[in-house]
Amino acid sequence: MRLFDESAPARSRAVTRLSLGASPAVLGAMLALQPQVAQAQAFQGTETVILGNVSRITSGNTDIFTVNALQNTINWTPTDTGPGPAPINFLPTGANAIFTAGPGTNGANYTVLNRIIAADQTRAIAFSGNVTAGPDGRIWFYAPGGLLLNAGSQFDVGGLLLTANDPVGAAAGQPYLSATNQFQLRAAGGSTAGVTINASATITSDSYMIAVAPRFAINGTATIGPGASAALVAAEDVSFTLNGGLFDITTNVGTTAGGISSVGGSITGPGGLGGQGIYSRIYAMAVPRNNAMTLLIAGGSQLGFAVANAADVDGNAVVLSGGYDIVGSPFGQGTTQFGALPVAGSNADAIVR
Secondary structure, eight states: OBSSOSOOOOOOOHHHHHHHTSOHHHHHHHHHTSOOOSSSSSSOEEEEEEESOEEEEEETTEEEEEEOSSEEEEEEEESOOOOSSSOEEEEOTTOEEEEEEOGGGTTSOEEEEEEEOOSSTTSOEEEOSEEEEOTTEEEEEEOTTOEEEOTTOEEEESEEEEESSEETTGGGTOOOSOTTSEEEEEOOTTOOOEEEEOTTOEEEESSOEEEEESEEEEOSEEEEOTTOOEEEEEOSEEEEEEETTEEEEEEEEOBOOOEEEEEOSEEEEOOOBGGGTBOEEEEEEEOBSSSOEEEEEOTTOEEEEOHHHHTOTTTEEEEEEESOOBOOOSOSSSGGGBOSSOOTTOOEEEEEO
């Protein structure tokens, strides 16, 4: 493992930005000219908007979502209604889901929560295609049976949340994200669902990248923007406060999944500048209860920021926690990053190989 990686690969988003700058009508016309594959839409399911204002245009294997509210929730019913244990192929290979801002957002950052509720809620939801949004688009995905990003899937968004823990308030169509960027994620009691990102899956996020579930396995490649942060959390009930690149993460209920939550891939970015109040963090946290869990940072994984900024310890830090809450401290080292005491009942180890 390398805690401080070399400069992240250059990112090319020119084509994406050109497309996202076009109107939905123009995008629809452009897409009608593209070669199509068998499936009639990108997301394999039926949507119901229960909060906010989101419209969907489908052309072949591409969905365009136009967002006209700052906080939105879409309930999805997958087309595949069969029993498990196989994951549901919700976004097939070659399919594209594009989120773009409409005039209703007035140029501000917006959030779209996609709640994907399968008939058999133990089934994971799999993504093999592409999800795209501009830098203003924070795209969230929740499924009670967990999420799977297959090899070849690509997420290029303004912010990304992947979770098997339902954002509190969302199921009732209520706001789930406060004006001060606080939210709570709660799984069903005893859930062992996970977020799995397979090798050769890629994530690019201008701001945050967050994965929360009773267990996780991160083997893909994630790149976050300057002054952005990533958080990986294994717990059953978690509260977050986002303050730029500094996160407060409080565990309300630990996970009973046991075993190992691991990072074998890479999370990198250009980093922050502590002297300018720009902070980047990579948080990895496991809080078990009843059953022991190991937070494993595997050999060959890469967690860290560009070499040019890596010496700025306050601006750039990797924070590993086995059983402790996280405190969004501007200091990049020392115990100020953690709660004073371990979470009650926790039994965790953090191992770096």
